[in-house]
Amino acid sequence: MAGEERRFKIGYALLPKKENSFIRESLVNLAKSRGVDLVKIDRERPLVDQGPFDSVLHKLYGEDWKRQLEGFRSQNPNAVIVDSPDAIERLHNRISMLQVVSELKIQNQSETFGIPKQIVIYDQETLFDNQAWELLKFPVIAKPLVADGSAKSHKMTLVFNRDGLSKLKPPIVLQEFVNHGGVIFKVYVVGDYVRCVKRKSLPDVSEEKLKTLEGSLRFSQVSNLPTQEKNDDQYYKMMHLEDTELPPQSFMTDIAKGLRKAMKLNLFNFDVIRDTRFGNRYLIIDINYFPGYAKMPGYEMVLTDFFCDILSMKEREKGLVEERCQKKMAGTDGRLLLNSCEEEVRKTETNSCCSGGEEMENSIQV
C-alpha cells in the first residue's frame, strides 16, 4: 500500500482509558506511513453522520452502540467492522466465553487443553447447596458472571473453604483454582498473528496451606498490576517469571486459530495456565476482547499489518466483483445483464464486512 495514492480511513471508538493506551503517536504514524489514517469517532454524534470510513474498530458496550453499528453497516455495506458486536457479546458472560473452548478439536499428541471445572451460581441459597458442590473442591475462584469491562466484573475472590462463601454476591461463576506455578500465559491474537507472553499470577495453594487459610481473599486484575507493585509485595517475590518455559508456540497458535474461527473474532487474547499436576495440560481461564495490545512489544507493526490486510482484502473483493460483473456483461445483454451485475455487487457487499458475511470472515483467517 506504501506510496500509493489510495488512502484508507479507519474510525475507532474506544473508551478513554483504552484510547490512551492504544492510540499512541507511534501507531498513528506508522499506519499513516502505510496509507491508513486512524480517525477518532465522536461518541457524542451519530456514527452514520461520521466518516466515510473503510473500517470501524471498536470496543464499546451497550445496545445503543450496537444499533449505531447496525445503522452504519446498512448505509456502508462495504465498510469492514472489526469485530461483530454479536460475536463480541459471547465474551461478556464467563460461561459462554469458555464454552467455545470445549468445542475445539485440535490434534496434538503431547499436550492437552481444556477449562477448569466450574459451575454457575445465580442465588445465595444454591451457594451452600451440597449438590452444586459435588463437582468442585476448594480452593475455588469466584468470578462475576458478567465480564463487561466494568471494574466490578474484574473483582475476584479466592475462596478457601465454606466460611468464605457467605460474602459472595451471585450471579457468579465458581471455578476450581488450579495450581500453575504462579505464572500465567497471555496469548494475544491479532488476525492471524499470535503472540504468547508470561505474566505473574496467584501463587500455588498447597494442601497444607489450605488447611491454615481463613475464608477468602479478594483480588482484582492481578496479571495487570504494574511490575513494581508486584516486586514490592512479598506474595509475588517467590515467583520467577524468567525460569518458566513458554508453552509450545505451535500449540498456542492452533488453539488461537481454532478460537478465532469458532468465535469469528480477530482481536482478542486468552489467559492460559499450565496445570502443575500434569505439566503438559493447559487450561484456558479467560478470554478478553481487544486487550491491552500496547503492552506487546512492537504492537504498532502487528496492528498496522492487520489493518493493511483487512483493507487490501476488502479492495481485492471489490475488484473480484467488478471482474465477475464484466464477465457476465460479455455473455449477456440488456436488462438481464444489469440485474445480474447488481445482484453480484449486492452479494459481495454483504460478504465484504468482517461483521457480516462468511466469505470475508473466512478470507481473513489464515
Ligand SMILES: Nc1ncnc2c1ncn2[C@@H]1O[C@H](COP(=O)(O)OP(=O)(O)OP(=O)(O)O)[C@@H](O)[C@H]1O
Ligand atoms: N481457575 C483458575 N486457577 C488458578 N488461577 C486462576 C484461575 N482463574 C483465574 N486465575 C487467576 O486470577 C486472575 C484473574 O482471573 P481472570 O483472568 O478470569 O479475570 P479477569 O478480571 O477477567 O482478567 P483480565 O484482566 O485478564 O480480564 C488470572 O489472571 C489468574 O492469575
Ligand SMILES: O=P(O)(O)O[C@H]1[C@H](OP(=O)(O)O)[C@@H](OP(=O)(O)O)[C@@H](O)[C@@H](O)[C@@H]1OP(=O)(O)O
Ligand atoms: O488495560 P489494558 O489496556 O492493558 O487492557 C486490559 C483490558 O482493559 P481495557 O480494554 O478496559 O483498557 C481489559 O478489558 P476489560 O475486560 O476491562 O474490557 C482486559 O481485556 C484485560 O485483559 C486487558 O489487559 P491484558 O489482558 O492485555 O493484560
Ligand SMILES: [Mg+2]
Ligand atoms: Mg484474565
Ligand SMILES: [Mg+2]
Ligand atoms: Mg478477563
